[in-house]
Every structure is written in structure tokens, then in C-alpha cells.
Amino acid sequence: MTADDTTADLVAIQQLLARYAVTITRGDIDGLLAVFTPDGSYSAFGDTYPLADFPALVAAAPKGLFLTGTPLVELDGDTATGTQPLCFVDHATHEMRIGYYDDTYTRTAGGWRLRTRAMTFIRRSGAHDSGRPHAFERPAV
Template identity: 90%
Template sequence: MTTDETTADLVEIQQLLARYAVTITRGDLDGLLAVFTPDGSYSAFGDTYPLAEFPALVAAAPKGLFLTGTPAVELSGDTATGTQPLCFVEHTTHEMRIGYYNDTYVRTADGWRLRTRAMTFIRRSGAHDSGRPHAFGRPAV
């Protein structure tokens, strides 16, 4: 892979992650779903949620600003992994939550997409965890 190809891939992934932050901040569910592969998933709160459950998950989540930092990305052909810092500011109280996402990405016919995104919260105690289990209830299957 040439330096130009590597740079183009990194910029495309950074733009993908910017779209994630902007669409979720704006409440644009269609835009948010578009940054994932159809088999994509999000992990937090002690569980993993497939893309089909995103509408309910997003509806139940607090609203506010998703402020993300530049991701650290490791490219490997048509796949990649990365970590991206996050500061979430709740819109009514301006209370913050901080942490980071651990991601996997895949190059698709439509460009780079998130395959998995896992949230890790950083607590005031200094602990790093994925949140309270069952913070989001989903129907029993």
C-alpha cells in the first residue's frame, strides 16, 4: 500500500467517524445507521446490540453533543481497528461522560464502514468499564 493510499484510507475512516458523531448528535438515525455495515453492532452496558436494535437504543439514550477526538487507526488491507476518545455532553444539564470507542472497520463497495463499536466509560474513580448491565432493556426474544 502506498503512502497516498494509506493517507486516503485514514482520511476516509476519520470522515466516517465524524459522520457518526454528527448524525447521532443531530438525531439523524438514517445517517447513523449508514456508517455501519449491515451486520454491524454496538457494545455497551454489558451487552452487544445488532444494527436492528439501534433505533430503540438511540431512542432510549440521553441526547446531547458527541464530541470525538482523532482516532488511532491500524490498517490491515481491507480491514482496520481503532480507538477514538469521546466526551458526551448531555444537552439539558451539560453533565459529561467521557471514555473511548474500540472499533473495527471494513472496506465495502460503499467505502469504509464500522463493523463493531464498543464503548468504554472512564469513571471518576479511574475505572474503565462498559457501563451498567441492563441499562437499556430490550424485549426478551
């Protein structure tokens, strides 16, 4: 892999993650789902949710602005891992939540996609955790 290939991959992943932040901020669920692989998952609140549950999970979550930082990405051929800082600002109260995502990425025919995204919250106490279990009730299957 050349330096140009590495740079192109890193920019593509950064744009993918920017698309995640913009689509979730705007409430564009179809755009949000498109950043994941079909078998993608999201982890938070002590559980892992398949992509099929993601629209209900987003609908139940507070609305606001998702501010994300530049991710730290480790490329490995057609896969990669990364960590991206996050600051969420609630639209109604302007209260903030901070934390970071731990991700895996896969190169697909349509470009880079998120395969897994796991949220870690940073608490006022300094603790890092995935949230309260059962903060979101999964829809009945």
C-alpha cells in the same frame, strides 16, 4: 499500499467517524445506521446490540453533543481496528460522560464502514468499564 493510499484510507475512516458523531448528535438515525455494515454491532452496558436494535438504543439514550477525538487506526488491507476518544455533553444538564470507542472497520463497495463499536466509560474513580448491565432493555423480538 502506497503512502497516498494509506492517507486516503485514514482520512476516509476519520470522515466516517465524524459522520457518526454528527448524525447521532443531530438525531439522524438513518445517517447513523449508514456508517455501519449491515451486520454491524454496538457494545455497551454489558451487552452487544445488533444494528437492528440500534435505533431503540439511541432513542433510550440521553441526547446531547458527541465530541470525538482523532482515532488511532491500524490498517490491515480491507479491514482496520481503532480507538477513538469521546466526550458526551448532555443537552439538558451539560453534564459530561467521557470514554472511548474500540472499533473494527471494513472496506465495502460504498467505502469504509464500522463493523463493531464498543463503548468504554471512564469513571470518576478512574475505572474503565462498559457501563451497568441492563441499562437498556432490548425490544421484544
